[in-house]
Amino acid sequence: MPGFQLGEAIPPDTAHAVSVSLPTWKANIGYEEGQDWVIGRLTTGYPRFFIHKSIQSFASDIVAEFGSEGSKAFLFPARQIASRCVSFVESIAPPEIAASLDTVHLVLDTSKPTSETLASLSPSISAVFCSPEGFPYLKQYWQHTGDGVSSRRAEFCHGLFRDGLLRRDDGVPTAVPSGPKPCKGPRRYQRLDSGMPTPSPNKLSPERAAGLGPDVQETSLFLEERFGRNLDVSFVEPAKSAIKRRIAGALRTDRELTAAPPPEGEMASNSRGVVNLREHDIYLFPCGMSAIFNFHRALLGARGSMKSINLGFPYVDTLKILQKFGPGCVFYGHSSEADLDHLETRLEAGERFLALFCEFPGNPLLTCPNLARIRQLADRHDFAVVVDETIGTFANINVLPFADVVVSSLTKIFSGDCNVMGGSAIVNPNSRYYAALREFARTGFEPDTYWPEDVMFMERNSRDFVSRIDRVNANAEAICGVFRDSPLIKSLFYPKFNESRPNYEACKLPGGGYGGLVSVVFHSREQAIVFYDAVDTAKGPSLGTNFTLTSPYVILAYYQELDWAASFGADPDMIRISVGLEETDNIVSVFKTALKAAEDSGGSHQE
Structure with missing residues (x-):
């Protein structure tokens, strides 16, 4: 896994990889400053920051x-969703x-003539x-909300578009090729081995085939072969249920996906401590920010x-959502008891708020708010x-017992493979x-924005x-042990060693640990x-991958706001490590070697 070239997909040779290699500190700076030697590679x-090339290609053809x-x-x-994007841009952009x-x-x-699979x-x-x-301006909406199209949906629909099978919904069809067109659709729709369940190919029923002319029969069967063969929609709902x-x-259990209904009473014995939790209380989204x-x-x-x-130093786009959509927010950046004291004073004085949003633990400082006090x-x-x-x-x-809504990015450790996006929300x-949230979701959420192929990959992962x-x-x-023993480290951030550990322990499951994210600050840049x-290690954005992934996170997330981030304890030179599944001795050795290189440098560095 390590040794990636600048700009290479992480994981390598993965069409829908979620991360990208930025192997040097200088490359991260170049990325943030838009330097051609980085951006061009x-x-x-x-996906919310870089528009996938399959999406770019489809967008160009639509333009x-x-x-x-x-x-x-x-x-x-x-x-x-497009209409909300337009309304947002109209509210912030020049006329x-x-x-x-x-x-x-x-x-x-x-x-x-189209297939049953395509229609469904x-x-x-x-x-x-x-x-x-x-x-x-549009990029802001795309990045903050996470409601943009997924690369797999774009790739699939681009194939339909090229074959003249999409039309404007005002009745104006797209251009149809004047002659026979070779199959240029995604290769995975033309082979059996897609990494997903492989049901029997969809076929026309004899009755339906008998009622169609030979040309229509051939076209429909071609569409099944090209677009429907490996995406049998009978598996999508069971996959959502399993997720x-x-x-x-x-x-x-790790049981294989089947179309059979789940066992009766399975939800009652969940690990959430809420016996009346039901499957319909859990919502799936194309990514974590979309859930928020x-x-x-x-x-x-x-x-x-x-x-x-917003309580606690947040992931960047959570705060942007609260600030830019709706009447705004009050920001408490330290997630401390003093912050809660101040908030309580405002509440006692009569101020009223919609909701309190927090992370548990926070990213990248890994502090934990006092959820019991917040609930009170x-x-x-x-x-x-x-x-x-x-x-x-x-x-x-x-x-969940402390929250009205619990959100999560499934893109991270839930998937692990770094090749698909997803998000979830649980309504307590x-x-x-x-009742009010469930009703709004029924009428105000767009159905099925989570593309079925993404669902299938997420279920498998x-x-x-x-x-x-x-x-x-x-x-x-x-790895924390390695850093704690090193004289080079000024600060280590990990839930087990932070001052807020009691708040973490109040929510820790009996068999649970302290997670896979570690942040460190050295004595010198x-x-x-x-x-x-x-x-x-692999070096690039994202976290929760099955392999260790290292990043100068504050630079990537807050390059235009470094002083602001530093005022809340997020040092501009912080390095964040998302720990993977490597053999423990091997990954410890990797970090010891890198620390030795830093020590041997004598604290000086020439770019």
């Missing part, structure tokens, strides 16, 4: 067909940029066009327009509690807002989720640079 990137010269397009899975916006919505052209997938794409000057039950801590964004939207819809509270304040002063458990993971901790059935956690926990503690350049 990127084959991919983290060529429907857009004006020089325009750009952002792709979304549903018309309502001339807002005036440049246009949309086109593409759906399956059912007037042409309901493939759709909504494009928002803008001028080049409008690109940064939800794993999230609930109710599905503890949409439940912030749900709370505004269910409770009315009020400011939220919320009950007394009527605000919702939304907890992001991505870093702690529900195999280590249980925060005992929450006072339960997560089958061994629980069994992976123990190794990750053990490796992280071993020069030492940090030498260490980072020398450490023989």
Whole structure:
């Protein structure tokens, strides 16, 4: 795994990889500054920050067909999402940029012979066009909300588009090739070995085939072979069910996916401590930020327009969502008892809030708020509690009893393979807002934005989720031991060793550990640079991968706000390590070697 070249996909040779190699400190700076020697080498990137090349290619073809010269397009899975994007840009952009916006919505052209599989997938794409000057405004919506189209959906629908099988939903069809067109669709739709369950190929029934002419029969069978063979939709709903039950801590086996209904009563014996939790209380989204964004939207819809509270130094886009969508938020960046004291004073004085959002633990400082006290304040002063458990993971901790909504990025350790995005949200059935949130979700959420192929990959990847956690926990503690013994380290951040450990212990499961994320600060920047350049791990964005992944996280997340981040304890030279499944002795040796290189450098570094 280590030894990647600049810009190479992580994992290598993976069409839908979630990370990208930035192997030197200088490369991370170059990435943030948009330097050509870095940007020009990127084959991919983290999907909300780097628009996947399959999406770029599809967007270019849509612009060529429907857009004006020089325009750009952002792709979304549903018309309502595209409309929200337009409304957001209109609210923040200059009038001339807002005036440049246009949309086109593409759906399956059912007037042409299509397969049952395609019809049941309901493939759709909504494009928002803008001028080049409008690109940064639309990119904000894409990045913050996570509601952009997934690369697999784009790739699949691009194949349909090229074959003339998508039309504008106003009845204007897309261009149809004038003659026979060779099959240029994704190769995985043309082979049996896709890494997913392999049911019998879909075939036309004899009755249906008899009623079709030979040309239509041939076309329909071709579509089955090309687009439907490895994406049997009969497996999608069972896959969603399995994912939800794993999230609930109710599905503890690695059993193969089947279309049979799950065992009766399985959900009641979950690890969440909520016996009335049901599968329909768990929602799946295309990525973790989409879960946060949409439940912030749900709370505004269910409770009315009020400011939220962001407690603790947050993942960058969570704070941006609360600041930019709705009436804003109050930010407490230290997640401390003093912060809660100040908040309590405001609440006692009569201020009212929509919800408190926090991470448990936080990223990258790994501090844990006092959820018991937060729950008491919320009950007394009527605000919702939304907890992001991505870093702690529900195999280590249980925060649902303290929360109204628990969100998580499934992209991380739940998947582990770093090749698919996903997010989840659990609505606590005992929450006072339960009925209102469920009703908003029923009417206000777009159905099926989580593309079926992404669902299938996520289900497969997560089958061994629980069994992976123990190794990750053990490796992280071993690496902490290396850092704690090193005189080069000024600060170590890990839930087991932070001052907020009692808050973590209050939510820790009996068999749980302290997670796979570790952050360190060296005594000097020069030492940090030498260490980072020398450490023989994968190096790039994201976390929770099955392999160890190292990143100068604060630089990547807050390069334009380094002083602000530092004021809350996030040192600009911090290095964050997402610990993987390597043999413990081997990964410890890797970090000892890199520390030795930093020590031998004498604390000086020449770029």
